[in-house]
Amino acid sequence: MPKVGMEPIRRQQLINATMAAIDEVGLAEATVMRIARHAGVSAGIISHYFCGKDGLLEATMRQILTDLTEAVAVRRHALEDDSPRAYIGAIIEGNFDRTQVTGPAAKTWLAFWASSMHKPMLQRLQNVNDRRLYSNLCHQFKRVMPHAEARNAARGLAAMIDGLWLRGALTPEGLNAVEARHLAHNYLDQLFAHHGCTKKASHVYR
Amino acid sequence: MPKVGMEPIRRQQLINATMAAIDEVGLAEATVMRIARHAGVSAGIISHYFCGKDGLLEATMRQILTDLTEAVAVRRHALEDDSPRAYIGAIIEGNFDRTQVTGPAAKTWLAFWASSMHKPMLQRLQNVNDRRLYSNLCHQFKRVMPHAEARNAARGLAAMIDGLWLRGALTPEGLNAVEARHLAHNYLDQLFAHHGCTKKASHVYR
């Protein structure tokens, strides 16, 4: 049913369908036909809008990274104080955002993580995102502790966040976002406490 | 060149070749022919010894899990005191063992992690291993802190270990085992210190 201006609609449909297919059967068996069926279109349309399957996969990863960045940005802008503790807290909250933690997105994320080891384009995307997270964390930690210590704190918290994500994606029941946030915030408190800052969390865990 | 008793030799060769192939081009492109070429044998031999490609992949994952278990066991038996701190330290050391952290093993590990989301057999293996790690950690933490707190500590440390692994596998330069162990041990120290004082951070620990 050809109408004009279908492009943005179809692109979004196909990206969503890609995540649904990966959630359902994994990246290895997410064929163009299965993805197309999920979107209710034919297989040929994928090459038309994304220049082939690889283009669609790349666009899907970009979407996930964009969503994550957006989730962090929203929380960052909602902050009332700009203390390091608050800023880093917003990063944690953004990383365990509902839309990110949901089944399809989480499994697609992990699938791309593994895939990015050998696909230069995905690796590049993953690296950019990674460095921004580390850089943001590092910058905030450096405001309250020596640089060497701040780097370790940033690496530790980044590992903790990724580890919680990973385990959440692998658990059949999915990630328990409440518990994950609790653990991440606790660790953050300990990082601050260890360094000697007595500022404690004003955060309320649900 | 047929000699008797080739089976254990070939099986090991093929398992090693599988890891090498996955390290080289990723799980998706680790074809039977590529694996066979790495081992210096023909493709047909894989079905002969492992009843098909899936059998070889399963055997490879089993090997990795066995190696990890062994690395932890060795360090556990070498302990002089059986304090919770020492025991958990051995788990950390075992998880960042040289043979595990090496390129091929680490990348294969991550590839299987992602794959296990949709392959029941791999998921089972991964789950058993996961639960044992958590159970061991939990048991030790419970010796020195309330049960609810011990469960959180175990979940946190497990996430930290997996997160360091994940980031190590994704980093082009590979995992910096020294740094990873340092971060994990630091976190462990903080978990113990945190428990020893009041819950909110109003003390300075050094």
Add this chain to the structure above:
DNA sequence: ATTTTTTTATTGAACGTTCAATCAATAAAA
């Protein structure tokens, strides 16, 4: 010590399947 037979290990071409990409045909909207 040779030769013959049996056993074991291995190969690689052939087969059937699956997949992504292509493109001429088609159908609706402009």
Add this chain to the structure above:
DNA sequence: TTTTATTGATTGAACGTTCAATAAAAAAAT
């Protein structure tokens, strides 16, 4: 009538598995 969107059969490449053929070693026979 022209433009835009979509289809789906077709194509060719790549994959895992199979199996008859082969070759070397081991065992048995001479």
